[in-house]
Amino acid sequence: MSGQRKSKTEIKAEKKAQKRTRTRLMIGGGLLALVLVAGSLVTVQQLQARSLRDLSVIGSGTPSVVQIHDRTCPICTSLLNSVQAVRREFDDEELLVRVAELHTEAGAAFARRYDAGRVTLLYFDAQGNLVDRQSGDQHPDVLRERFARHAGR
Numbered sequence: 001m002s003g004q005r006k007s008k009t010e011i012k013a014e015k016k017a018q019k020r021t022r023t024r025l026m027i028g029g030g031l032l033a034l035v036l037v038a039g040s041l042v043t044v045q046q047l048q049a050r051s052l053r054d055l056s057v058i059g060s061g062t063p064s065v066v067q068i069h070d071r072t073c074p075i076c077t078s079l080l081n082s083v084q085a086v087r088r089e090f091d092d093e094e095l096l097v098r099v100a101e102l103h104t105e106a107g108a109a110f111a112r113r114y115d116a117g118r119v120t121l122l123y124f125d126a127q128g129n130l131v132d133r134q135s136g137d138q139h140p141d142v143l144r145e146r147f148a149r150h151a152g153r
Contacts, residue, residue, distance in 0.1 A: 052099050055110055059128020063150050064096035068111045070118040071103060079119055079137050086143045095151040123150050 006014075058064045067083050070076045080099065087097040101107035102118060114122055114130055123132040134146065 052097070053101055053104070053107065055098055055100060055106065057096055058098070058124050059126075060096075061126050062093065062096050063126050063152070064098060064124045064128075065147060065150065066098045066100050066110070066122045066124070068116045068118055068120040068122070069099050069101055069107070071101065073118050075119050075137050079121075082138055082140045082143055083121070085140050086147055089144065090147060090151060094153075095147055097147075 055066065058066065065083075067076075067080060069080055083097060083099075090097070099107075100110040100116075102111060111117070111120075114133075116122055116133065117135075119136055121134040121138070122130055123134070125131050132150075138146075
């Protein structure tokens with residue numbers, strides 16, 4: 001059929017098919033992009049969670065605060081929410097805020113080492129010496145003032 005011309009109906013049908021293909025490709029590309037973005041957000045959240053549990057940075061030259069946390073304890077969760085809200089106001093060069101999760105081996109060992117129960121904040125100087133502790137749920141304003149003082153603001 002190389003010598004024959006296509007009818008208007010055939011041309012219209014081809015254009016419709018091409019348009020459907022382009023639409024499918026755009027939708028598929030959009031879905032792929034969405035999956036990739038969602039996957040990277042989970043990765044970022046996982047990295048942040050790992051970094052919050054990294055207790056090896058205590059004594060690395062920056063004052064730090066460690067919350068002893070039991071994920072099954074509602075008061076611990078309330079304190080964690082307050083700590084996280086205030087933590088965002090400090091960068092890691094000024095104050096390190098970490099969480100010792102009691103359900104992990106490392107977190108439980110850390111709590112035992114400092115004889116700290118749940119709903120407790122431990123304050124360490126830049127060299128890693130325990131200098132203070134605070135127990136019980138705390139209002140973010142109280143934490144903000146305490147963290148600022150500990151960071152030397």
